[in-house]
Amino acid sequence: MLRSFFVKGFLSLLGIIFISAIPFAFVGTSFQFTKYVEGLNTIFKNLLQPLEMTYIVEATERLIFPYLWDPYLYSMTLLFSAFFIALVVSVILSFIVSLLPQTLYKTVKSILFVFESIPDVMVGVAIQFFVIWYFKQMNTLLFPVASSSLEQPYFIPILCLTILPLVIMFRTILYHIEQEWEENYILTVKGKGLTRVHILIHHILPRAFKSLFFQSKVIIWFMVSNLLVVELLFNIFGITNFIFTYGTPVLFSLFCILIFLPLFTFISVGEWISGKIDVEKQENTPNTISKSLIMKKGILLYKKAVSFIKKTLKPMKDPLFAVGFCFLATMLFLSFYHHFQFDGVVPQTEVIYGDDGSTLIDKASFDPSQRFWFGTDQFGFDTFYRIIAGAKYTLGLALLISLLRLMISYIGGFILYLSPNRIRNGFIGLSEALQYVPVALLCFFILYPISVSSSLSFWDKGLFQIIIMTILAVPVTSVMFSAEIGEINKQEFITGAKVLGGNRFHVFFKHIRPHLTPKLTYIFISQLMFVLILFSHLGMLKMFFGGTVLREYTLGVQDFIPTSISNEWSGMIGAYYNQILIRPYLILIPVLFFCLCLIAAQFMLKGLKTSTSHIYLSNKFEKVKIGSSIAVVILFFILNAIVINKFHEELAPISVPVTNEVVKKEEGDKEKPAEKEEKNLVTLDSELVSSFEKGKIEPFPFVVGKPSDESKTGEPVSSKTFEDGLTIQSYLYEGYEVKVGISQEKIVNTINIELNTNRDNIMKIMDQQPAEKSTDRQFLTFYTGEFQVSFSRQGDDIWGASLLQKQAEGVE
Known part of the structure; x- marks a missing residue:
């Protein structure tokens, strides 16, 4: 056990150092291995002399120790406090909810299902906005919402860090409790006359808790990523905010190691304690292999095509899947329609005049109204059209990156399956380093030099960001695929196939792949959710797709707002967060759409599980489900028609065909402005x-x-x-x-x-x-x-x- 602990820890430390050196390797968008090696050498040299490491503040070089200890200890206090609170509360709630009647039990699960889809940015913004709103209404500050030189907030940051892990733990424990109640050993325990409460406390909860602890790596990684967002939202100068503000790849490696050491020790000790829990023997029902009939090639292809179409359309019978799918499809359709039909124009209204055309009624910004559904920003740009224009980038890129992750990781998992045990275990140990690295912060260090480059185009920067966001998830996802293959490989029918002479390739393609393929959809939707959350985190770091530019707000010092060229939603969050008290809708609306997309993905995931389950439904109930799905599709068609009609009413003059006479008139009008001087740029000398x-x-x-x-x-x-x-x-x-x-x-x-x-x-x-x-x-x-x-x-x-x-x- 002790040897395994040190081997895993050593490999993870190496993995952290290898990951931290990645920003050194890129010159522009090209990866140079020699630069990567030089970066590794620099990191190793600095880590061997940590007390001599420095950071720069306003052109002044300072030693990082002992200054780093205060933000580090503060952040660790927030992180571990939130984790233990979430753990204790989730266990207590799971025990109570498990004893509720079935109707209330299903209601609680439905509420959890929605809460799990709310991104951390939404939680932080909502809590902060509520506290400030309450202070303005009642003149009473419930809790400090931002740090100062005199006071560091604890309650609100811990609350924000606790909510989502609490929901995840709660749902995970409930899921394992449901699974345990169906095991055969429970029948034996019930036969002894033990009460439901006794069985829950002494038999089910310990095993559910053990399963939860083995998933704690993902939960803690999720919390470390959220820690950065919380520190930015509440102006907390903790360890993640410190590294974001003053960090270099060298300091980033030190930060990850400082995060890794307590977390890895905690997880390893927890796994050792969990391993001491006795597990009763459970019977496994061997899977059977379906025999395929010999058919003609043409008929076989035809039947496969029909079967594929049926399988594709089958989830649409479930209303939840239909709602999620239609929402995402609607957003993408409207975005591309707006782009191709109206050239992606975002209307700008700076002032509104009266009927006489001269009386000033109002000027930007405009609050949400019948004319401006989601209001406008201070420049007069319609937020509704910005949401529509940015959907093709936010959702389209999330779908593309998720698909690329899935395809590459599937191949990577297969390669790991074929690899010798030593190589596979070594790769798993190195890849576990990513569990302790805030991916958003790593993306920032890699993408930042590219985002400010003046020699790269919009799509050069965008393509590089797609590649980085894809590759960083491949190691962990490949290990997950490898683990799934390993579990299937333990089944008895696989042993039978090997005994009959099947080699690894034959066993994989003929027996493992058919059992692995149905899980691809679940993994794809899960990756879609992770990518959307990552986009929102990058938005908080002012890292927008295709690059970032500063837009003038009003004339004056630092009176500029970083904006996204592409109107993608994370850019809107990062650009308008500082205006939460002046124009709260500017940030709440894009965060809300992130939230709706995550809920839609969760609906699709839930619908897939329901449609692929073998639960028998009566014909009457089946018809009700199909009718509900059809109603959902019709409602979304009506919504599309309403929005398209709005497009044509407000943007049609831009794209209406004109006659030759009008063209001549416009050309004549253009002659006068053409006489004016063209706008030039001043040369700095x-x-x-x-x-x-x-x-x-x-x-x-x-x-x-x-x-x-x-x-x-x-x-x-x-x-x-x-x-x-x-x-x-x-x-x-x-x-x-x-x-x-x-x-x-x-x-x-x-x-x-x-x-x-x-x-x-x-x-x-x-x-x-x-x-x-x-x-x-x-x-x-x-x-x-x-x-x-x-x-x-x-x-x-x-x-x-x-x-x-x-x-x-x-x-x-």
């Missing part, structure tokens, strides 16, 4: 930087802190006034656009331009360290004399520059 010290951006006639003189500046091309009285005026000079912030006293507050440059060139020209270092490397701030200039990345080789009065250091 030393002369431009020297003008910053004077509060100017040469050659534009504006000076920060001075009044705006219209006789020198001319009339603006456009003007927009915000709630705080700040007016944004846009000017065009010889093709160059400049935006100026004017106060109510007509004083120039801010000057903004767009530059044709990149981050490296900015650092070179400015020739100084930035005053603030952003973790996403998309925002830089410098001080030049009495003024401050801030650069924000707008796109590939496009950066915005904002010049304003110098603010006090440390003030945001």
